[in-house]
Amino acid sequence: MRPIPDFFDPDPPSSRLEGPKQTVVLIHGLGLNSALWATLTPYLYDKYYIKTYDLPGHGNDHMHSLPFTWPDLCDQFVAFLDINRLDTVHLIGHGLGANLAVKVAGRVPLRIQSLSLLSLPGFIPSEYLKQGIEDRIKLMLSSDRTRFITQILPVLTVQHKSDEIRSRISQAYQHVHKGKYLQLLQLFRDNDTIADLKSLGTPTILLGGEQDPVYTPVLSAISASYIPQGRFQVISGAANLIFLDQPKWTAYWVCKHIDTLSSNPMETDNTIPDTTISLHKVIQSGQHLLQSGPGSGPELDIQFLHSFRICVNGVELPTGWNKRLAKQLLLYLLLFPNATRQQMYDDLWPNYELRKAQNYLRVCLSHLKSLLEQHSEGTEFLRIDREHVTLQGNIRCDLLDLIHNLKVAMDEQNMEVKAASILQIWDNLPRHLLSGYVDDWILGTRDKIEWQLTALAHWMNENGNDTSIPIHFNHVAIRSFLLEHE
Structure with missing residues (x-):
């Protein structure tokens, strides 16, 4: 597996800016408290001043009256900034804390330098939203919160079986x-998060957990697509x-995200590219980002x-x-279908100054476009606008098929079906996966695929004999794979 980058020193010394530490304020999510940030803050203390903020009813707050409104919450947070003499800050918000961070950025935009939104409760189909809130209300109203905590833990963390993690989260909810809690839940239910995101003028990154069962990567990508200066990143191995x-x-x-802004401030632009709206329509209708269906051109x-x-046609x-x-x-456009130009500069030319990266991207896109237009009968497979670069049309890719099939196999519960799916994957697996590609952005994809293959190989090694699937050479190949990756 690829080692985690040294984020304490992400840039070479020559590119690092000197100056006073900036301040980061962390806002926790609904039902939690600031104590849970203790896992993250050790990795931030060397770079920033850290302040934490508690939602009403979750810590040492002073808002005792009910009901309250979003403007009330924003006023209380601004008062917190004033009391602590914080003129400008970076906000990191989780869950409902991310919603509040967005609201505050709209209220006092000049004081908020950037937003980092973790598992933002953004776009979600209305029927799921309604049912989810009703379930939360019933559980919170019950006299015993143990059942509430037991049900919500698997949603919150992949470490829900850990006694330590369970204890920390339980203490917060208790x-x-x-x-x-119920008042904040109602504010979230009645809030138009998408409208808030559309009007954001603050540079924003949205981070989502790969295994989050509620705000899935697809739903988070829809939310991120509405942010004019937004980026989206999926965190593997996290809920x-x-x-x-x-x-x-x-x-x-x-x-x-913060360091990029410090070295190359982004220009404020409140216009929303057409691609963000079309992205929402495509995903909401349940279609794949890169497919228009058979026979569509x-x-x-x-x-x-x-x-x-x-091949074209x-x-x-x-x-x-x-x-x-x-x-x-x-390959990059296939794996990151809603990439912004800024993201492409960072990932494809990380060691070049902005102007050179812009020139390289323009030349490379022109060359790629000319290649794809051969035999395309006038169809533009490559859509380029001022902010985004997107592949479109009726596109098939064996790598995307593998990624899809791995997810299906990982999620499958029926043992026979799961075993058959695993063997089918091994039938089509190459000897070497994406060899020759060494950039960080592709290594992350390869690491994820190898992790899933290893997990499936272990499952097959332990359960293959309990299924009706006959053992043949594919099973031998799986055992060989395990020996190579031990």
Whole structure:
């Protein structure tokens, strides 16, 4: 597995800015408290001044009256900044704390330098939202909160079986004020989060847990697509409490976000690109980002696993792919379909100054576009606007198929079906996975795939004989894989 980057020293000494420490304020989520930040803060103390803030009813707050409104909450937070003489801060908010951070940034934009939103309760289908809130209300109104905590733990963290983690979360939920919890829940229910995100002028990164069962990566991507200056990153091996499950990776992305702003401030732009709206429509209708369905026009078939091959309408495009990062750029757009230009500068040319990275991207995109237009019958597979670069159309890719099949196999509960799915994956697995690609952004994808393959191989090794699937050479291949990855 790829080691976690050293986020205490993300840039070479020559590019590091000198100056006083900046201040970060952390706002916890509903039902939790500031004590849970203790897992994350050790990775931030060397770089920033750290302040924590408690929601009403969750700590040492002074708002005793009910009911209260979002403006009340914003006023209380601004008063907190004034009391602590904090003129400008970076906000890190989790859950409802992320909602409050967005509200505060809208209220006092000049005082909020950046937002890092962890597991933001943003876009979610109305029927799921209604049912989820009703369930939370019933559980909170019960006299015994043990059942509430037992049900919510698997949603919050992948470490829900850990006695220590269970104790820390339980302690928070046991001490929350019931009335204020329900009032905050009502504020969230009635809030138009998407409208808040659309109007944001603050540079923002949204981090979501890969295994969050409520605010899934897809739903979080929809929310992030509405943020004019937004970026989105999935944290592997984490559920909702990403800062508890993966504190180092959470700190890495937060620090990278803040440090990028310090070295290259982003221009304020409140316009929303058309691609963000179309992204929402595509995902909301349940379609894949890169597919328009069979027979919908020219088809782009891309193979990365066993060999590199690209065809448009069955006609291979054999040349030009080893020039101007054409292969790497195409792979990047497949894996990050809503990438912003800024994200591409950071990932593809991390060691170049902004102007050079902009020039390189423009040249490489022009070359890639000319390659894809061959035999495309006028279809534009590559959509380029001022902020985003997106692949579109009827696109098939063996790597995306593998990623999809791995997720299906990981989630499958039926033992026979799961075993059959695993063997099918091994039938089509290449000897070496994405060899020749060494950039950090692709290594992260490869690490995730290898982790899933290892988990499935262990499952097959332990349970394969208990299924009706016959043992054949594929099972031997799985055992060989395990020996190589022990």
